[in-house]
Amino acid sequence: MKIAEKKALKRESIIQTALQLFSTNGFHKTTIPDIATKLQMSVGNLYNYFSSKDILAQEIIKYTSEALGEKIRMVNMSEATAEDKIHQIVTIYFTMAEEKPEMIEYFLRVYLSNREVFSDGCEGMVCVSGFITEIMIFFDDCVASEELRNQDFFSAFGLFMGYLGGMVFLKGEHVLPKEIAFYIDDISRNIYNALKA
Amino acid sequence: MPKKSKVKLLWLQAITCNGNTHSFLNHPDLFSILSHFEVVHHPTLESVYTMQDVIAGTVPCDLLILEGSFIQSGFLKGGVEVSQLIETYAKRAKYIVSVGTCATFGGIFKQKDPENISGFAFDLEEKTSRYKMYATKLISLPGCPIHPKWLSYVLLMIANKNKIAIDTLHRPVELYGYTVHTGCTRNEYFEWKIDAKNFGLKEGCLFYEQGCQGPYTRGSCNKILWNDTSSKTRVGTPCFGCTEPTFPQKSLFRTKTNMGIPAKMPLGVPRRAYLTLTGVVKSFKIKRFSEKLMEYDR
Numbered sequence: 001m002k003i004a005e006k007k008a009l010k011r012e013s014i015i016q017t018a019l020q021l022f023s024t025n026g027f028h029k030t031t032i033p034d035i036a037t038k039l040q041m042s043v044g045n046l047y048n049y050f051s052s053k054d055i056l057a058q059e060i061i062k063y064t065s066e067a068l069g070e071k072i073r074m075v076n077m078s079e080a081t082a083e084d085k086i087h088q089i090v091t092i093y094f095t096m097a098e099e100k101p102e103m104i105e106y107f108l109r110v111y112l113s114n115r116e117v118f119s120d121g122c123e124g125m126v127c128v129s130g131f132i133t134e135i136m137i138f139f140d141d142c143v144a145s146e147e148l149r150n151q152d153f154f155s156a157f158g159l160f161m162g163y164l165g166g167m168v169f170l171k172g173e174h175v176l177p178k179e180i181a182f183y184i185d186d187i188s189r190n191i192y193n194a195l196k197a
Numbered sequence: 198m199p200k201k202s203k204v205k206l207l208w209l210q211a212i213t214c215n216g217n218t219h220s221f222l223n224h225p226d227l228f229s230i231l232s233h234f235e236v237v238h239h240p241t242l243e244s245v246y247t248m249q250d251v252i253a254g255t256v257p258c259d260l261l262i263l264e265g266s267f268i269q270s271g272f273l274k275g276g277v278e279v280s281q282l283i284e285t286y287a288k289r290a291k292y293i294v295s296v297g298t299c300a301t302f303g304g305i306f307k308q309k310d311p312e313n314i315s316g317f318a319f320d321l322e323e324k325t326s327r328y329k330m331y332a333t334k335l336i337s338l339p340g341c342p343i344h345p346k347w348l349s350y351v352l353l354m355i356a357n358k359n360k361i362a363i364d365t366l367h368r369p370v371e372l373y374g375y376t377v378h379t380g381c382t383r384n385e386y387f388e389w390k391i392d393a394k395n396f397g398l399k400e401g402c403l404f405y406e407q408g409c410q411g412p413y414t415r416g417s418c419n420k421i422l423w424n425d426t427s428s429k430t431r432v433g434t435p436c437f438g439c440t441e442p443t444f445p446q447k448s449l450f451r452t453k454t455n456m457g458i459p460a461k462m463p464l465g466v467p468r469r470a471y472l473t474l475t476g477v478v479k480s481f482k483i484k485r486f487s488e489k490l491m492e493y494d495r
Contacts, residue, residue: 137468
């Protein structure tokens with residue numbers, strides 16, 4: 001394996017480990033030595049990959065945004081109806097919340113809750129564009145095909161993603177009486193009914 | 198030394214508003230340019246031959262300039278189908294220049310009878326049955342109207358026996374290789390996605406709300422300025438895409454958007470790339486772009 005490939009793999013393992021720790025223990029309670037210990041690497045070496053905890057935090061949000069965006073991209077490239085695409089996106093989001101809860105938890109409990117960490121370098125949509133771009137394409141396609149009602153982007157985006165984020169937050173707080181997958185059909189239908197043309 | 202014979206220029210009109218004729222008359226060097234040619238017939242300028250001579254089919258012709266939309270039958274001059282007149286001289290000519298979007302693609306007048314009215318060699322972007330016969334001598338100059346200097350570029354290239362590089366729709370690439378967006382004074386606002394809030398304002402880009410088609414319209418309007426002074430977009434009016442085969446379109450003063458996303462992307466730009474950039478750029482507020490460019494009443 002080439003050195004560059006090894007470094008890329010190491011970089012990703014740091015991101016995944018830090019993601020896990022930040023999501024579980026919180027951003028401020030997690031230190032760089034904690035992450036280095038878990039990875040069995042030296043603190044100094046970790047700093048070779050990420051020059052600060054804030055930079056690492058910013059790279060993680062880009063990483064999770066890209067990962068989620070990549071899955072929605074597959075939906076966008078399919079020939080499915082708008083109703084079907086909504087169902088697929090809800091499924092992707094809730095499945096990720098179930099199988100890789102740290103991905104969504106990080107967004108809700110680190111990214112949204114520690115804005116000062118992201119104010120320089122992750123302004124606005126800069127670090128979440130991988131995900132936002134695919135949501136924009138989803139809305140654009142579904143309005144162009146006259147399946148969804150044409151309206152301001154943010155009024156539709158807020159309804160869709162606010163709803164999903166809220167449900168995952170409730171799941172994280174352990175207040176949902178049922179498994180999150182149980183809600184996929186009803187929530188997909190609710191979103192479609194709210195947005196349809 | 199024998200006198201160099203001049204290229205014989207015949208300007209023929211089909212279904213037209215005379216817009217291109219009038220535009221060309223505004224050329225500041227009109228007579229200097231025409232001095233390179235023998236104007237055998239022109240609808241408004243003094244000519245060697247009359248329209249009756251043209252109809253009789255006896256006029257010599259090296260360069261045929263066509264203005265106006267084409268219809269095979271039902272449009273007559275002096276009792277003769279204009280389509281026949283055009284074909285008579287098109288065969289004789291060494292160069293055929295279609296001036297204006299009507300003569301090139303069908304344009305405004307095509308709206309009257311879309312089935313039967315077209316450009317001479319193109320019907321929108323499709324080649325007409327005449328295309329094959331005349332393709333080797335065909336130059337397209339779409340525009341509504343054309344800029345007088347677009348035509349003078351072509352005329353002087355012909356007069357000097359220079360080769361004119363053209364694209365697949367036979368448009369000179371020197372003139373149509375650019376988009377109207379190129380050279381627009383609002384480009385900084387486009388880059389930073391700042392909308393123009395109204396017409397006639399100096400600030401803001403007209404692409405996002407005001408219907409500007411400049412980023413996906415081919416033309417030199419912001420490179421070769423109108424009246425040597427300005428352009429539509431510079432003074433705050435959206436580009437109407439008048440050089441494109443799809444001209445005219447509806448709702449020229451409003452950008453069609455799907456949930457705020459422009460339905461048509463800048464020429465050749467993938468939507469995913471455009472939206473990624475847009476999301477990033479819109480995350481920043483640049484103070485200078487929120488201010489008036491100039492204040493006179495301070």
